Amino acid sequence: MPELPEVETIVRGLRGVLPGHTIASVRFGKTDFIEDPAALAELLPGRRIESVERYGKFICLRLASSEAAKLPERQVNLVVHLGMTGWLGVRRPDDPIAPHTHAFFELEDGRELRYTDIRRFGQMLVVGGDQLDAFANRLGNEPLEISGAEFNKRLAGRRARIKALLLDQSVFRGIGNIYADESLWQARIHPARLAARLNAAELGRLRKAIRRVLLHAIEDRGSSISNFVDAEGQPGEYQQRHRAYGREGKACFRCGTKIRRAVVAGRSSYFCPRCQRAPHRARAVRKAPAVRD
């Protein structure tokens, strides 16, 4: 599932092939994941793609204002969230169309930018240039850029479980279930700990763990779980380096204890019960139903 490293991988792929090219026309299959399909169809044709940016898990194509476009004086951005199963990449028009491909952006050179999304949990919308800062500011800090002091401040006094806060896009942008669990394992912090009760050493370990995990995952071009492939169609490698996520019943890489799974913050959470000590009053942590090996 695309989180920060997977989205970054897609963005890097698109950066090599999109900037400088112009959107000639737009067509859609199903549109229930698009905020305003008519606005896309109207505003995008005739615009040149200036750059490809990432805001947390959002991909942003900056489109130039253009005399050839509707509302030519207005700079607009095509913003895409990949949800669970989204994919964005450039194909030749005669390349086979993957099932569940629902948006096609034909470029002036004949190639197509295609959006494929099996479950359609993704999102697609146009954000005006004057609205982009407001859009991005709804998100929390970029975890690869945040300082130690800012990181601690974001979590100070929060009575929520650390796992829930890591997943909250208004706290940090880009972390999802896989990298939350991997970072917590690396930092030796139980997912159900309350953020306010983490000490300075733990907060320091956590910030560094998040950085380390995300950077390594980007190097490996993401984790290929549930069909993730990059903009060129190649799978990532980081799933081979997972230490916690998806490893229920397998030995902890640090201490050999069996990794456990529990539902925390409404999500499957994988952790080592020995390296990651549960909080003393581990109330609402439901054990996941037993799964046979």
Next chain:
DNA sequence: AGCTCTTCCTGAAAGC
């Protein structure tokens, strides 16, 4: 404020 449940959707896996 924060937790749980529900909804969206499809395909894979588990269950019978």
Next chain:
DNA sequence: TGCTTTCAGGAAGAGC
């Protein structure tokens, strides 16, 4: 074996 049910999850919204 084959059909049916459950589960997975990013994000938002409801209700407590």
